[in-house]
Amino acid sequence: MGILNATPDSFFSASRVSVIDDCLTLAAKMIEEGASILDIGGHSTRPNADAVSAQEEQDRVIPVLEALRKAFPQMCLSVDTYRLSVAQAAIQAGADWFNDVGGGQMDDGIFDWVAKNQVPYILMHSVGAFSQVHQVPVYEYVVEDVWLDMAKKIHALRSLGAKDIVLDPGFGFSKSLDQNYQLMAQLHQFTRLGVPLLVGISRKSMIQKVLGTQAEEALNGTSVLHTVALQQGANILRVHDVKEARQVIQLVKKLQENGLPNLS
Numbered sequence: 001m002g003i004l005n006a007t008p009d010s011f012f013s014a015s016r017v018s019v020i021d022d023c024l025t026l027a028a029k030m031i032e033e034g035a036s037i038l039d040i041g042g043h044s045t046r047p048n049a050d051a052v053s054a055q056e057e058q059d060r061v062i063p064v065l066e067a068l069r070k071a072f073p074q075m076c077l078s079v080d081t082y083r084l085s086v087a088q089a090a091i092q093a094g095a096d097w098f099n100d101v102g103g104g105q106m107d108d109g110i111f112d113w114v115a116k117n118q119v120p121y122i123l124m125h126s127v128g129a130f131s132q133v134h135q136v137p138v139y140e141y142v143v144e145d146v147w148l149d150m151a152k153k154i155h156a157l158r159s160l161g162a163k164d165i166v167l168d169p170g171f172g173f174s175k176s177l178d179q180n181y182q183l184m185a186q187l188h189q190f191t192r193l194g195v196p197l198l199v200g201i202s203r204k205s206m207i208q209k210v211l212g213t214q215a216e217e218a219l220n221g222t223s224v225l226h227t228v229a230l231q232q233g234a235n236i237l238r239v240h241d242v243k244e245a246r247q248v249i250q251l252v253k254k255l256q257e258n259g260l261p262n263l264s
Contacts, residue, residue: 001037001078001238002030003202006060007044020067027068031075034246037097038072039238040064040090041080045101045133045173058086062093069094078122082106082130084113091119097166098122101173104153106130111153115160122198123153125170133173142179143186146170147193154193166236168198172206180206184225188232188263199229200238202245223248231256233264 004023027038042060043052052060061079068077079090082102087110091098099122104110106129114121125146126133139145150167157165167190171180190197201207207221208214219241226237226245230252239245256262 001039001198001236002027002035002242003238003240004030004038004040004064005044006040006042006064020063023064024067024071027072027075030242031072033243035242037076037078037236038068039078039080039099040068040095041099042086043081051131054083054085057081057083058089061086061090065090065093065095084108084110087119088113091117096120099168100124101126101133101170102130103149103170104157111157111160111162115157115162118161118163120164120166121157121162122166122168123150123157124168124200125150125173127174135174136176136179137174139179142175142182143189146183147189150190151193154195165195166198167193167195168200168238171199171201172204177206177209184228187229187234191233191264196235197233198236198238199226199234201225201229202237202239202241219244227252231260231263233262 004027030038040061042057065077065079068075076097077095078097078099079087079095080099080101081087081090082100084107087098097120098114100110101124103124103126127137128135146169154165169183169190171183175183202222203215203218207218207225211218211221223244226248229237230249237245
């Protein structure tokens with residue numbers, strides 16, 4: 001999954017696309033390098049990001065989606081938002097998936113709408129309102145607590161009739177540095193929930209803080225954690241660097257063909 005940020009302030013500047021032509025150029029590059037999905041967001045989720053209105057977010061996302069759908073009619077497109085109104089407009093404009101950073105809790109009616117309209121849905125773990133997602137709540141055991149929260153929400157979605165659900169444990173959201181690594185070390189536990197597993201750790205601060213780097217220097221660390229995630233059963237990598245992620249996938253696949261244990 002390649003990341004396209006229709007924002008002026010996402011934490012990794014190379015992923016920002018404010019002009020349609022730039023978006024199409026970056027999208028074409030990602031597709032050529034092996035992206036299966038493009039994820040388009042119009043509201044930065046980095047720490048201390050400025051809030052934008054639902055209308056502004058929609059105004060950023062919809063023209064990009066429409067241009068991508070026209071240019072790449074067979075490509076799977078995902079909209080990255082926590083707002084139901086933006087997701088609805090995006091699906092109407094040609095998006096295929098709804099990638100929800102709020103896990104259904106930041107807007108009313110998300111689960112009902114997803115189920116009723118059979119929208120493929122990425123359920124990400126976070127706690128609280130959008131303004132609170134980079135605060136760390138009190139967990140008794142972070143892996144167990146996140147697992148149980150996701151299990152309850154998957155059950156709720158299934159009960160409503162939703163079928164296509166992808167799980168994202170929410171690295172970097174509502175977790176401390178060590179809690180992110182505890183989740184990564186036990187990532188295989190989440191495969192027991194019976195849905196595909198998405199991992200979004202590309203160039204994030206959980207890498208920067210350990211290595212003492214900036215986002216621009218965090219590609220090597222990203223590749224290391226992608227390797228760990230794939231060994232533990234990750235199905236989708238959400239990335240800024242498609243070529244390098246595809247190389248990790250190829251190498252891990254070759255290792256698994258030759259006896260590398262799969263923890264999942």
